[in-house]
Amino acid sequence: MEVLAYLIPISLFLGGVGLVAFIYTVRSNQYDDPEGDARRILSNQWDDHPKP
Amino acid sequence: MGGQITPTAAACPGCIAAPADAARPVPKDAQIALSLPGIHCSACIANVEQALNAVPGVQDARVNLTLKRALIKAAPDLRAADLIPVLERVGYEAHELDPGALSATQADKAGRDLLMRLAVAGFASMNVMLLSVSVWSGATDATRDMFHWISAAITLPAIAFSAQPFFENAWSALRVRRLNMDVPIVLAIVLALVTSLWETALSGKHAYFDAALTLTFFLLAGRYLDYRTRAAARSAAEELTALEVPRAIRLRNGAEEEVGVAALKVGDLILVRPGARMPVDGQIVSGRSELDRSLLTGETLPVFAQPGTQVSAGEVNLTGPLTIRATAVGEDTSLHRMADLVAIAESGRSRYTSLADKAAKLYAPGVHILSALSFVGWYLYSGDIRTALNIAAAVLIITCPCALGLAVPAVTTAASGRLFRKGMLIKHATALERLAEVDTVVFDKTGTLTEGTPDLVNLPEIARDDLAIALALAEASAHPLSVALARAARDAGITPADVSDISEVPGFGTEGQHAGQRVRLGRAEWVGAPDGAETTAWLAVGDRAPVAFRFVDSLRPGAAEAVRALRDGGKDVILISGDAPTAVQALADKLGIETWLARALPQDKAAHVQTLTDQGHRVLMVGDGLNDTAALAAAHVSISPASALDAARVASDIVLLGTDLSPIADACRTAEKATKRIRENFRIATIYNVIAVPLAVAGLATPLIAALAMSTSSITVSLNALRLR
Secondary structure (H helix, E strand, O other): OOHHHHHHHHHHHHHHHHHHHHHHHHHOOOOOOHHHHHHHOOOOOOOOOOOO | OOOOOOOOHHHOHHHHHOOHHHHOOOOOOEEEEEEOOOOOOHHHHHHHHHHHHOOOOEEEEEEEOOOOEEEEEEOOOOOHHHHHHHHHHOOOOOEEEOOOHHHHHHHHHHHHHHHHHHHHHHHHHHHHHHHHHHHHOOOOHHHHHHHHHHHHHHHHHHHHHHOHHHHHHHHHHHHOOOOOOHHHHHHHHHHHHHHHHHHHHOOOOOOOHHHHHHHHHHHHHHHHHHHHHHHHHHHHHHHEOOOOOOEEEEEEOOEEEEEEHHHOOOOOEEEEOOOOEOOOEEEEEEOOEEEEOHHHHOOOOOEEEOOOOEEOOOOEEOOOOEEEEEEEOHHHOHHHHHHHHHHHHHHHHOOOOOHHHHHHHHHHHHHHHHHHHHHHHHHHHHOOHHHHHHHHHHHHHHHOOHHHHHHHHHHHHHHHHHHHHOOEEEOOOOHHHHHHOOOEEEEOHHHHHEEEEEEEOOHHHOOHHHHHHHHHHHOOOOOHHHHHHHHHHHHOOOOOOOOEEEEEEOOOEEEEEEOOEEEEEEOHHHHOOOOOOOEEEEEEEOOOOOEEEEEEEEEOOOHHHHHHHHHHOOOEEEEEOOOOHHHHHHHHHHHOOOEEEOOOOHHHHHHHHHHHHHOOOOEEEEOOOHHHHHHHHHOOEEEEEOOOOHHHHHHOOEEEOOOOOOHHHHHHHHHHHHHHHHHHHHHHHHHHHHHHHHHHHOOOOOHHHHHHHHHHHHHHHHHHHHOOO
């Protein structure tokens, strides 16, 4: 059962990482246009170099 | 945009030369927002962005497909009016939106706030569920207690943050001594937390931390869906300013200056150019022209205007420039007075109770009584307050309206998403439910079933020589009838005759010289022809009898399909218009509408809708003009096209973004399906309660059963909603 002493903090930490990542995506407007983003990935417009 | 050069100060030598300008704040880049009802694929995104980015002055254009909008960062002097033709040339319909950056970000803040709470509840419930699963699978004694304590440490702050919207709503309802859906929710959450803490402190077996969190999570999901659907619709509908007159030209000491309409005062002299809309009520001081009053009254025939004629805000000046003296501005204009009619009619609308409210009215007291009864019953039976409280909490958690909270928003989100893809915006939360009950559809004519632009009808009856002369004269004018005539003649392969000395006489027509004779194209009395009720332009060649060019309003695309589909769906279709009987009858016959009413005043329209309602009909009103607003507000549910006047759009529940009318019949079908799904969802939620509640009351419910029942019912309800697609 000693393994719990590691596993519980690890699972809490991983959950926290997920939460922080999610908050980052919300803050950087990544959910503003889900439908458009899903289509844009199919366009080959900026395949060679990123949009300046 | 690698190839694009950003304009610098050096590109404008005048700016450097004028030091006074340096003190002024640098004009900020213009933010332009356009509504694009027609876009639907990745090629559309690429086309629109390429077309916009190619316009000089545009710095960055980005399409948002979810909201069907384009946001453009551009040089300060660029206007939306410059960009709309560019998009029309590549085949996309576009309307200007008020960028209203402030209100948009504010609305967004509320959405983000909900999303953040949803995320915290979701992540916390995942962690707590992980710990709970180990308890359910057999952790005992110290391990179980430790898991419970860790769960408590995660749950308490997470709930304190995530469930705030529920706490606030419940508190505001309780303060005015009312019950709403949030009161039992809050009670369940709080009671679950208190008993769980108590149990944990006494090393008891059952703790409901995971239940409290998943409950919050599911309910927040419902709230968020609800918010998303409504916020998208609301902001777009409010921002559609396609037809408003935000600016006007004021004459001061003979000099023209462009000012905001809000800055106009009574007595100001205002110049209204041909094609522009009257910003205020007033009297014509100089100039002759014709006025298009169709948006206010529904008449298609342009009205002659000369000095002394009274004009109302919203009318369109057609031919010559007019100078008007303002007699009423802002709130006092006839345009705004019409809004009072709307307010009166609207008070009747608010009596509608949504299905969700009906369910809540039954549900909230029922849950409280049930849980109180089981508490009292178990206390009397066992004499142990801890057991009784535990069971009361279990009853509250199990009955808690997870499925109920998701039942309506999940379906409305799916349905409004589906309708939005077809170009309809649902503005009002209960609009779909009301639309499903409709059995009578009332259409307005001008601008709704018809496009409000004329079409030449008697082309074959006219001699080719006359047509050639008329074409030459028509091409010299921007009057809508001239434009329609020229288009029809060109399409028929006519080449303009040789007409010299062409001049436009504002308010009357165009005249010129052809083969030594005076030729005139214009109003009946000007060319010496009998005046008729139909929209007619006359051509007079010398002293010959004038030739009539008759026009009818062309049908909007999809109008015939919409009417047919509505009639096939078993609905009565009625046409009510302010236009002349002949024009209304012609259109009714064309579309197969049996009941029609002509020359209806705004009050008549509203009264007719009211009469139908009193007879027990549920009326859907479709209209665009100011004369329709009262009827729109009086109807059970209402739809207006995006080209409608602002007042009409505000009064209606659903806005049609495109020009096509055929989605209306579709919307009725979707609404009926959606309401069916909502009822099904309520039934699912009830069945689940019927099974789970006796278990809880009997004291057999464990946290595992609660978690299973709650998740299954919520997921079933969401899946059922998705079937709508």
